[in-house]
Amino acid sequence: MNYLALYRQMLEIRRTEEHLAKAHQAGMIPGACHTYVGQEAIATGVCAHLTHDDAVFSTHRGHGHALAKGVPPREVMAELFGRVTGCSRGRGGSMHLFAPEVGMMGTSGIVGPCILQATGAGYSARLLNKGTVGVAFFGDGASNNGAFHEGLNLAAIWDLPVIFVCENNLYATEVPFSYATRNTDMAERASTYGMNAVSVDGNDVLAVYAAAGEGIRRARAGEGPTFLDCKTYRTRAHAEGMPSLGTYRTQEELDAWKARDPITTYRAHLVSEGIASEDEFAQIEREVVAMVEESFEFAKSSPYPDPATVAEHVYSDG
């Protein structure tokens, strides 16, 4: 159990996102940008158990998943800047991050498909006896969509090695989860499909790590899928450029969740338990900041893709 690796990963996501938010304000990101700030513990706690052979599928809010799965920050940043050095070679942008070499099988601008695709990765794993898992990250909003119903059911009936990670941050854009469903107990909803379902504090990286570890162990052992209901909150706007509170959130709610920030609470926990010292954290902070800044410079100075390549890779033979 490498406590500081979890910390470093969360911090890497946070600092990358903060850079991206600033870059968005500065007009350096031509398209949309949905940050993961506040939710870092989830991607971090889950992906800590994964190898590059495990397949992660994600959604519009996917920077954190890509980073935690091992996509270098420079490639994420370069992608959002539209550069050819980006993980999708500039074809994708924020909502279409692909890095199959590390098992990041794509984020999607459409809500829902990742649930089904992760199920398919589970099917491949079973058919080929790979011992790998498929992982889907998605929001509370996706849970009302038909893809949720169909995907969870298929994984359940076929005992597929799939981890469904629902990041319930209480809102889908500005629509409250409590408006969008009469049953906000996500783990109960998932267990209706006859699968292992666990609720966990999504702002507690150790809790996520433990629950994900058990789910992934089960999946690798052929014991079927697991659903993780992670309760969390995004502390920035739905997307950069939108209001952080809008008509739907209160300052009190935001402040209360900020007080439960996954990074600062974890740091305090490690210090109070004597697991790590403030010096170590300062060291990590320096390293992460240096790496993110280097990534930012790399991204900024990378070339744009050549327009002549625009129609390449539509088909497998070109």
Place this chain on the structure above:
Amino acid sequence: MNYLALYRQMLEIRRTEEHLAKAHQAGMIPGACHTYVGQEAIATGVCAHLTHDDAVFSTHRGHGHALAKGVPPREVMAELFGRVTGCSRGRGGSMHLFAPEVGMMGTSGIVGPCILQATGAGYSARLLNKGTVGVAFFGDGASNNGAFHEGLNLAAIWDLPVIFVCENNLYATEVPFSYATRNTDMAERASTYGMNAVSVDGNDVLAVYAAAGEGIRRARAGEGPTFLDCKTYRTRAHAEGMPSLGTYRTQEELDAWKARDPITTYRAHLVSEGIASEDEFAQIEREVVAMVEESFEFAKSSPYPDPATVAEHVYSDG
């Protein structure tokens, strides 16, 4: 409470279906034919509460729903024979029965949509304060489809006056419900959406009548949707021309359900309770048989639609 009307309605469905099955064998029905034999108590018990202003939406196995909603057998038969006197003027066939004048808003050859459309009828009812209900009839197979998840949720969150009637006959074509889901407790699944959900013996017309009555009362009173989980069995093949047992059903299972035939058990019940006499049943039998035979003759002797009209009604102005 008109006990004999329920009996008459079930018998009308049964005798009509038997005629249709024979007609199919005789090559008089050019397309598919999925009969409702064995499930008559459900349509009968539900539709007994409905007026022509209530809207019914159904699926590929929809003859019984159309008949119980008040479409005359002659129009159903004529439709399956492809005649212009059919309820869909020959455009539809078995899986596309439309008779809006009696609130039969259509059956569908695609599994799923009726669930959503009935929800929409509920929306209209609420918006216009009509006091009417929308009713969806569908099979166990449809319950795994995304339309189920999305439709039930919408009806629940908006308290719409909708009755979801699931006819769980244990199989979807030849796929057992117990294979298609890990959770065969349909009422439990439905109540997860935060709606009133009731399990009922779908072969007991009085049980269906009572449960539907309470659901419809609630709906009309603004108390939101109800889900009826009706356990039943079709005693003929999935569709005419297919094997009745196939690789998926046993003779024992079929016999056990035939012994629980909704019509004969109801008749025995009424006799043993002294509610009706064998004479009355004989009289009803004669009337129904006569009516169905007259309908059959009517259908058989009706003209085909004029091919020149084939492109009419694609748009509202023609």
Place this chain on the structure above:
Amino acid sequence: MRELTFTAAAREALTEEMARDPSIFVVGEGIGQRGGNFNTTSGLYDLYGPMRLRDTPIVERGFIGMCTGAAMTGTRPIVDFMFVDFILDAMGELINQVAKIQYMSSGRLKMPLILRGSIGITGASATHHSGSYFPMFVNIPGFRVVVPTNAYDAKGLFKTALRGDDPVIFLEHKSLLNSKAQVPEEEYFIPFGQAAVVREGSAATVVAVGSMVRKALEACDALAAEGIAIEVIDPRTLAPLDIPTILASVHKTGRLLIMDETFQPCGIGAEIAAQVVAQGFDDLDAPIMRLNGVYTPTPYSPPLEAAVIPNPTQVLQAIRDLLAE
């Protein structure tokens, strides 16, 4: 007359009709108090309340199926779908149900369902927020497909949609939403199936769809300076498609180019070309040409994005090529 943006003009049509007809309601994600991702409904929630401005969960198939049933039972639903890419999840409902119910019921049911929202490639929206997809709706019998290109048309066509009984796919190109035009205070309607000749000319005919209309006009301005007069036609509705106006123009000019940002194969340009070569063959002095966006998923990076949309140089060159034939 006032100047209104495309979005404001369409919103004015909507609020006028909602005031008039209490059976109209709108569903979509964030179209209630928030007023819509593109401000399509801003202010309307306060006027008409939550039953008529209905925020939804993320269930495109679900609410389109629901609206189908609503349209069959006495109300007039409008689906405000944000990006057309999202309603691909509802194609089954649209093609198998919405488009067919009037026919299957022999005209006894109507289907006054409007689907409205954004299309088009612009602003690095990337591949899940840049679609247009209208050819597939034109291919299927039962839909009206409307592609307004300015505020005036947007209002007049939306009003027509709101009074009709057919399902209408009403597509608003993102790059046009803030464009302004004169919009009369008085009520007006623009019928479906009437193309607009937006520029008269005799040297060649350009049929331009959606975002290409402005680009075509700009190129023709440049050519006018050289004394070349090109006729530009904006079909405005793609189903029904006003072929007589196009044929009349080709009769005059003998040359035809169709410009469309969307994919070429089986696109609207193919349909126009096929109809003109069949019905106007003797009028043709040159091959019919098409200029389309590149046949590829829409990339994100600005230089790539720019490379898939026909640019001014290509537009001008395409017209010159046609004239040279």
Place this chain on the structure above:
Amino acid sequence: MRELTFTAAAREALTEEMARDPSIFVVGEGIGQRGGNFNTTSGLYDLYGPMRLRDTPIVERGFIGMCTGAAMTGTRPIVDFMFVDFILDAMGELINQVAKIQYMSSGRLKMPLILRGSIGITGASATHHSGSYFPMFVNIPGFRVVVPTNAYDAKGLFKTALRGDDPVIFLEHKSLLNSKAQVPEEEYFIPFGQAAVVREGSAATVVAVGSMVRKALEACDALAAEGIAIEVIDPRTLAPLDIPTILASVHKTGRLLIMDETFQPCGIGAEIAAQVVAQGFDDLDAPIMRLNGVYTPTPYSPPLEAAVIPNPTQVLQAIRDLLAE
């Protein structure tokens, strides 16, 4: 050589490839022990077991999305969808995901996903079991669209699909499933993008798609008796589309008619006409004509159903009209 039915030939391709490549699996409703609604998989369950012949719940979107993920992670899924009408519920997955993932991943992911099943109007199948819908797949970049018209082609094209890395929409017209042809014992492949000239002639070119090939050949037999030699081309794959073969024929004949049972607007006939008028204009001696099914949802009643499909009289008349131009 043996005579095999279309279905048997395609099944032979499937079982050969499944024996060779353990990463191939099939999903669909009733394709396990039952062997498929159209016997597409009969006998295979006993050979390859439930993981590779996987019966599904009724979740077209679900299993197509699942297979998308599977195709990205090392297996080769085949969706046996029964009727193409059903997969409209999965258009979002198909267009937004399946067609785009190779592109979005810059070719680092492949998408060896095959969707196969029935199309076409026949046997009073009515409006939810009679669709073809291929123009919309042709419109979207990323798909291969295959429409075999005989047993020989079915096997050779299916084998090619099973060896390739692109998503393939493999469409089998119901009226052809029991038709027989000579099929060699030896392995063979038919490449995508190669039309077949199924009859040579010089008076006119008929491009016939799917079920129209046989009807075109019958009409041409009748005309041959009058000494009129018509060339008939079966494109076999609609994406890619073999335009050079069509152009070469039109160069010879000067006349072109495209026959397709499916809807005319933005259909495959429109695309062929548009390409030929653009690239073969000088070869044309007459307007390009199209003969399509009627633009209406498919009705059930046999006389109505017959009225929407081009019948032999209409086919013959269309060719005569073209010759008379």
